[in-house]
Amino acid sequence: MRTSLIETEQIEAHLMQRAEPGDQLVFEARLLLEPELHEKMQWQREAYHMVKLYGRDQLKQEIDAVHQKLFTHKEHLSFSQKIRRLFTNR
């Protein structure tokens, strides 16, 4: 892997607390000495956050598609009627 990718991997190991103790020490020392590495780490943390939001957003769309299927397709009619009755017979 090219150098920048190795560094990205190291940042990940640090953020996810998966680095070996020795590597961890070296990395922490570098963080103190290299402000740009520290900055990269902050943005990488934000990138994981964005991936999580993206994943959640996509999953919600998948779940909603399942809902639409269950409440519109004929093969699930008895199920959808059973649920709808809970809200009409009150």
Added chain:
Amino acid sequence: MAGFKFSNRTAEEREKLFIGLYKNAFPAVARYVSKMGGTFDEAKDIFQDALVIYYEKSVECSFKLKTNEKAYLLGIAKHLWLKKHRENTRNVPVDNLDIENEEATQASDKKVLNFLQTAGKKCMDLLRSFYYDQLPLADAAELFGFSGVRSATVQKYKCLEKVRETVKEKALTYEDFLD
């Protein structure tokens, strides 16, 4: 059911999983929401949020199902219902402030997310599999057509760098805009 791991590799597998969970647990959740005076749409929203929580907990390796999925989903749904209705009645200024701040952060996140969804969908899908769905490397490699774990790993870090750069650029752009 300790250590039970569901199959979530592909969209098809997830669809099957959610249809099963819907059929198994939604009737009980809908019955509860109906009893509490809620609407069909409220039952739907609460159940879908419960499914997301259930999914995220399940992909964390440490998570073991202590009870059956139906009881678990009903438990989360009840919790979400009560939380929602407590919040609706709350009218303390400090709370309002907190909510406003939260919404402001979410708005800026949303802008970046919208951009990533259109400009970098391929990378985002790959990263989603790794970090959100937490697929094993070999599974993700096969799913995305890589020759092996090694090249999938390289691509993962390339994508991560791309997203990191985008996030940085966008954050700085919006900062300028706000000034």
